[in-house]
Amino acid sequence: MKHSNDIYRVPSIVLSIVGAYDLLRGFMHTFLLKWSAANFARFDMATVPEDQVFLLGVFGISNFLTGAVFLLISRRARHLSPHILIFIPAVYLLGWAGIWSNGIHGQAAFNGKYFMFIYFAVCLLTYAYFLINSARLNQTKL
Numbered sequence: 001m002k003h004s005n006d007i008y009r010v011p012s013i014v015l016s017i018v019g020a021y022d023l024l025r026g027f028m029h030t031f032l033l034k035w036s037a038a039n040f041a042r043f044d045m046a047t048v049p050e051d052q053v054f055l056l057g058v059f060g061i062s063n064f065l066t067g068a069v070f071l072l073i074s075r076r077a078r079h080l081s082p083h084i085l086i087f088i089p090a091v092y093l094l095g096w097a098g099i100w101s102n103g104i105h106g107q108a109a110f111n112g113k114y115f116m117f118i119y120f121a122v123c124l125l126t127y128a129y130f131l132i133n134s135a136r137l138n139q140t141k142l
Helices: 009-030 035-037 052-077 078-101 112-141
Strands: none
Touching: 009 035, 009 052, 009 078, 009 112, 035 052, 052 078, 078 112
C-alpha cells in the first residue's frame, strides 16, 4: 500500500497513544490508587468508604486490559483502528446511559473528567479525519 494512501496510519498511531494512555491510567488507578483517589478523583480520604476506592482500583484493571488491546490492534490489525476509536466514546455513552437509567447522576468534581473529555475528542476527531481521508481516497479511485 502506498504511504500517501494509507488511511489507517494516523488512526493506528492515535490508537497506540490512547492505548499507552490507558496503561498509564491503569497504573495510576491501581499502583498509585490512594494518590490518584485524592488528587484526581478528589476523594476525601478521611471519609470516603474503602469500597469506593477499591472500585476505582478495579477500574484500573480494565484500563490495563483496554490499553494492551488497543496497542495490539494498532500494531497487528491497523485497519480496525479507526473503528475502535469511534467505538470508545460510543461505549462510554452507552455506559453513561445505563448508569443514568438507574437514577444515578454523579456530581463529583474529579479532575480526571477533563482528561477524559480530551480523550473522547481525540477519538472523535481522528475518526472524522479517517472518514475525510477515506472519502478522498474513494473519489480518486473513480
